[in-house]
Amino acid sequence: MSENATLAALPRQEAGTGPARALRREGRVPAIVYGGSKEPEKVSVEDRRLRWLMGRGGFTATLLDLEIEGAGRERVIPKEVQRHPVTDRPLHVDFMRVSAASELNVRVPVALLGQEDCAGLRAGGVLAVAQYDVEVVCRADSIPEALEIDIAALEIGSGIRLSDIVLPEGVRPAGDDDLLIVSVSAPAGGMDEDEEGEDLEEEGQEGEEEGGEESASG
Numbered sequence: 001m002s003e004n005a006t007l008a009a010l011p012r013q014e015a016g017t018g019p020a021r022a023l024r025r026e027g028r029v030p031a032i033v034y035g036g037s038k039e040p041e042k043v044s045v046e047d048r049r050l051r052w053l054m055g056r057g058g059f060t061a062t063l064l065d066l067e068i069e070g071a072g073r074e075r076v077i078p079k080e081v082q083r084h085p086v087t088d089r090p091l092h093v094d095f096m097r098v099s100a101a102s103e104l105n106v107r108v109p110v111a112l113l114g115q116e117d118c119a120g121l122r123a124g125g126v127l128a129v130a131q132y133d134v135e136v137v138c139r140a141d142s143i144p145e146a147l148e149i150d151i152a153a154l155e156i157g158s159g160i161r162l163s164d165i166v167l168p169e170g171v172r173p174a175g176d177d178d179l180l181i182v183s184v185s186a187p188a189g190g191m192d193e194d195e196e197g198e199d200l201e202e203e204g205q206e207g208e209e210e211g212g213e214e215s216a217s218g
Contacts (some may be wrong), residue, residue: 004075005053006065009033009043020092021205024064029090033066033074035097043068049092054081058133061106061143066095071096077104100141108144109132110181114152120184125156131181134162135174142170151182 012023012030020030027047034040043066066074074163076095084091098104110132121127127136132155147167149160163177173179 003016004063004065006067007045007049007053009045009066009068011068011070012042012044015042024091026177029093031095033068033076033095033097036099038097041068045093047090048079050093054090058109058145059105061108063098063140063143064095075099075140077106098140100139102140103137103144104140105135105137106143107135109133109146111146112182113146113148113150117152118154118184120154120158121153123156124187125184126187127151128183128185129181130159130183131179134179134181136167136171137174138168142168144168144171149181151184152162154182154184156184156186 009031010028012019021190023030024047028044029047029050031043031045032040033043045066053062054062056062059081062078064076064078066076068074074095074097077098078093079096080094081090082092083089098187110127110129115121115127118125118127136144138144138149147165149165151160154160160181161177162173162179162181165181167173
């Protein structure tokens, strides 16, 4: 596991819509830290740093060291991010306190490998990703960055389910392990015009060869 990312936070006293809007105008995002044996704590974090962390992907499966001014460090995991419906800007974040031994339900992104060598795609098939992330159960210190899936052997009409994946040690599915992750299907329109033209040309050549053989035998 790589070292946890850090995020600085400032305590805040006031709650409600007005103070929250004032914080956002200052380039900060209101948040709350809860869980463990402590009381919930209201904080705010820098908008720019938060959005950078979110942009790396898999944010809600990322352990963070939250450095709260005057209160020390809290190890947390983001549980929910409220976003603006138009701009997608983060409006509020819920952080849950965790320990290394805490067992969590987290959504882990899927990373597809072997697309360039995929037999089904090379034959003209279409890749269909059913799940871009998967919910798993694991310890807080064992959250995988991604579930790597090699699709090189997939043929047209075949797929990979969660039960086909060898999960890292200590990681198990949170729900149905028969969940379809990715598949390769035949193109909706069948063969393209070039392929049809090639087939017709081949049929024509075969016909000419057969006709020549009949003439020669006659």
